[in-house]
Amino acid sequence: MSKRVSNAVRYKNPLPIHPLELPELIIHNPVSWVYWTYCYITGCNTLQHKIHVDIVNNGIVHIEVRNQDDMKYLWENGFFGTGQLSRSEPTWYNHMQSRFQSEENGTADKKISLEQVTKFRRQQRTEFKKQRELVEAKLLNLRKKGELSPEEETRILEQEREKLRKFKDDQLALHLLKENRNDNLEEQERLLIQEAEVINENGEIRQLESLELMPVETLFLSFALDVLDVTPSDFIIKHCMDNSFDYTDELHKLLIQYSAYHHYRSHGWCVRSGIKFGSDYILYKRGPPFQHADFCVMVLDSNCSKPYTWYSTMARVCGGANKTLLLCYVERINSKEQILQYIRQGHISKAFNSFTVGEVIYKRWVPGKNRD
Amino acid sequence: MYRTDNKDGLSIENTVRTNLVHFQNWSNVVICEESLEWEDRIIRLISGIPPTTLSNGESDENGNPTREFLLPISLAQYNAEHLTIECLDQIFDKLCNSETKRIILSIVNDDGTTVFYFVYKGVHKPKKN
Amino acid sequence: MPVTINLICGAQEDGQTILSPLIFNIDDIKKLRDVGICGILSGTLPSAAQQNIFLSVPLKLMIEEAIWLYLNGLAEFKVLRGDTAHLVKEILDRDAHNIHVVAKERLERSFELQREYKREQHRLKLERLGIISPETSNKNTSDQSQNDKLLEASLFIETPTTSNLLNNLHLNHENGINDNLLHILVSQYSNWDNFLLFQALKDKGYVLAPGGRFGGKFIAYPGDPLRYHSHMVVRDALHYKDQPLDLLELAANARLGTAVKKIWVIGAPIPTNDKLESNNIPSKKDVSFYSVEWAGFG
Numbered sequence: 015m016s017k018r019v020s021n022a023v024r025y026k027n028p029l030p031i032h033p034l035e036l037p038e039l040i041i042h043n044p045v046s047w048v049y050w051t052y053c054y055i056t057g058c059n060t061l062q063h064k065i066h067v068d069i070v071n072n073g074i075v076h077i078e079v080r081n082q083d084d085m086k087y088l089w090e091n092g093f094f095g096t097g098q099l100s101r102s103e104p105t106w107y108n109h110m111q112s113r114f115q116s117e118e119n120g121t122a123d124k125k126i127s128l129e130q131v132t133k134f135r136r137q138q139r140t141e142f143k144k145q146r147e148l149v150e151a152k153l154l155n156l157r158k159k160g161e162l163s164p165e166e167e168t169r170i171l172e173q174e175r176e177k178l179r180k181f182k183d184d185q186l187a188l189h190l191l192k193e194n195r196n197d198n199l200e201e202q203e204r205l206l207i208q209e210a211e212v213i214n215e216n217g218e219i220r221q222l223e224s225l226e227l228m229p230v231e232t233l234f235l236s237f238a239l240d241v242l243d244v245t246p247s248d249f250i251i252k253h254c255m256d257n258s259f260d261y262t263d264e265l266h267k268l269l270i271q272y273s274a275y276h277h278y279r280s281h282g283w284c285v286r287s288g289i290k291f292g293s294d295y296i297l298y299k300r301g302p303p304f305q306h307a308d309f310c311v312m313v314l315d316s317n318c319s320k321p322y323t324w325y326s327t328m329a330r331v332c333g334g335a336n337k338t339l340l341l342c343y344v345e346r347i348n349s350k351e352q353i354l355q356y357i358r359q360g361h362i363s364k365a366f367n368s369f370t371v372g373e374v375i376y377k378r379w380v381p382g383k384n385r386d
Numbered sequence: 387m388y389r390t391d392n393k394d395g396l397s398i399e400n401t402v403r404t405n406l407v408h409f410q411n412w413s414n415v416v417i418c419e420e421s422l423e424w425e426d427r428i429i430r431l432i433s434g435i436p437p438t439t440l441s442n443g444e445s446d447e448n449g450n451p452t453r454e455f456l457l458p459i460s461l462a463q464y465n466a467e468h469l470t471i472e473c474l475d476q477i478f479d480k481l482c483n484s485e486t487k488r489i490i491l492s493i494v495n496d497d498g499t500t501v502f503y504f505v506y507k508g509v510h511k512p513k514k515n
Numbered sequence: 516m517p518v519t520i521n522l523i524c525g526a527q528e529d530g531q532t533i534l535s536p537l538i539f540n541i542d543d544i545k546k547l548r549d550v551g552i553c554g555i556l557s558g559t560l561p562s563a564a565q566q567n568i569f570l571s572v573p574l575k576l577m578i579e580e581a582i583w584l585y586l587n588g589l590a591e592f593k594v595l596r597g598d599t600a601h602l603v604k605e606i607l608d609r610d611a612h613n614i615h616v617v618a619k620e621r622l623e624r625s626f627e628l629q630r631e632y633k634r635e636q637h638r639l640k641l642e643r644l645g646i647i648s649p650e651t652s653n654k655n656t657s658d659q660s661q662n663d664k665l666l667e668a669s670l671f672i673e674t675p676t677t678s679n680l681l682n683n684l685h686l687n688h689e690n691g692i693n694d695n696l697l698h699i700l701v702s703q704y705s706n707w708d709n710f711l712l713f714q715a716l717k718d719k720g721y722v723l724a725p726g727g728r729f730g731g732k733f734i735a736y737p738g739d740p741l742r743y744h745s746h747m748v749v750r751d752a753l754h755y756k757d758q759p760l761d762l763l764e765l766a767a768n769a770r771l772g773t774a775v776k777k778i779w780v781i782g783a784p785i786p787t788n789d790k791l792e793s794n795n796i797p798s799k800k801d802v803s804f805y806s807v808e809w810a811g812f813g
Contacts, residue, residue: 073398073460095498098404098409226496228497229496264464286497287495290770323726323751326730327730327768330771461762467759469762470759471781472755472803493766502812503765505805509735512806
């Protein structure tokens, strides 16, 4: 880990698109012209490979980047995504690594070493296999007797599988506990389970964390920057519209959320989720390691009117965190049918161009204080 | 059980479980058996033991924290939500025992974060700061 | 003895009468304080009109407070002053017949008194002039009808500077005028469910105040606000079945709650199967409450 690299160097590029590195051009040396031209023509500032994203839809779309280098790359070039087991930068793996290292160096007396966990995991695996054999034998027995309809068989299979999975959990904890009697059983148990999941059978730390991208980040990185292995129109149609061509509320919300996101990104802001403040986005001048965010953004339909208490709550929350509340109004200027047609024809930029953005700062005004 | 091993790993319950075990350092985290069908979804609680006693939480005779119950729920940038007061009533009625004073709402966002809120049944005093 | 809530007719929005409930009597204010109705003092001090920190009577009540007091028999309404045209119209619409009869009777009576007076005057005048004698004066004369016509034409209708009708409305309990005013209060009131929340919290012993400053509908105190800090911010009533919690709103309010040490209370009246109760004043309903705050981690 290059911990000593300064932030200014580490986060040199604000987006995952870099300027061409060209050699110095010496006016009175024609050879340098040729070389410069050569570099200019052959130079390439697009990514060598498209970053792979796993798109999971369990009712809600989650977009995950699981390749270690890609995770790092997206974080360092514009602060895209959030580590699922970290505050924001995906640092969980490194934390685990340093924790296990310090344990191996003997700083922690009652904790378990990597090897120990590996040993337990193998024991557990053997035990698990035994159990599985029992289950299979039972099923075979039933089948031989011919008392089993296919439906019933699936049902039993499902049941047994569930049992086995539970067994895997319980068994592990039990085994580990037996061999590690200690004053602090609870804590011991917790560490054991946690670590058993973290360490694979070769004694290495498993990467359990992935970098999750917001849907709008995914759109931005595929539509505006083209660094992901998904196309914006595929993403919208397959994952956000479920292949149905209706102008649903969900589609509308996605489009206005993206319009606002793209608007601020293209004006040079680092835009991240504002969930902690109950807002849609927060805006950083450069990014989280450099300074706090200055603005909370709420994305609203241009004709949206909220009850007064809503504005006062938002203003107080933002004020309390030393941020300015920005109401970002997005207006649809083309018909729904028109937009659907653009999306169907793959004219994503035309679809996004069907929206305009305007913003208002909302601030509590105190007569006694705000004299200027 | 493991995200990469198994399709179940992708469920919201597992997302919360992984977060509790590997980020918040909870122990004995399990997904409860009882479930509640609500509109077109199945609601299951998660239970586990926090690393330290939470505010208004209970401790056993040794001062160790006791089991807490969590309600996982998704929040996406563009999807509609479904947690009504009626739904909360049903959850307390069907998935909790009568002594349960509060559950922990676990909101899984589509930005990669999971955030936690106490939800008390009835009118309740705030925690002491 | 119920206290008197004075209703001031304020500005009209969309043809609706806005009534402000005010209390001027210090003893009444004390009485209300004892039942946990605090209101907000809203009168400026003549000697220090520039400041708004120290205020005096009248005490302004929340609409919920006024309705609650009336429904519990602790107060009665009186229309004080203001542009009452709309109010009169609304009352007329509701109770047109009764008021029409009252007004007509009143007018008839006024005419009758005038007629009697004029006839008497006329008689006395004729007597003085010696045209008739007191003995014959009571007989019908041939030109009686002619005189009557003249007399009818000379009757006048008083154009009052104040409305006797309205000034006396609060006395007419049997006419249900108080109920009418209650109807107007209720109709100008945007969300009846909020009253049900108010009522349920009041029943639990909380003292409520407007919650605008904390981003809620009410703030609730466990007792008199001068003795206790407020513990909770109460959100506008939710619909029990079809108003999902806005989770972003929840996040914002939990965060705000942590900052101001208040828990965020949400509630919804549980719908019952009975049809809408008569006269729009529903009876008590159970309200399901939940209290939300940040869990302190994550």
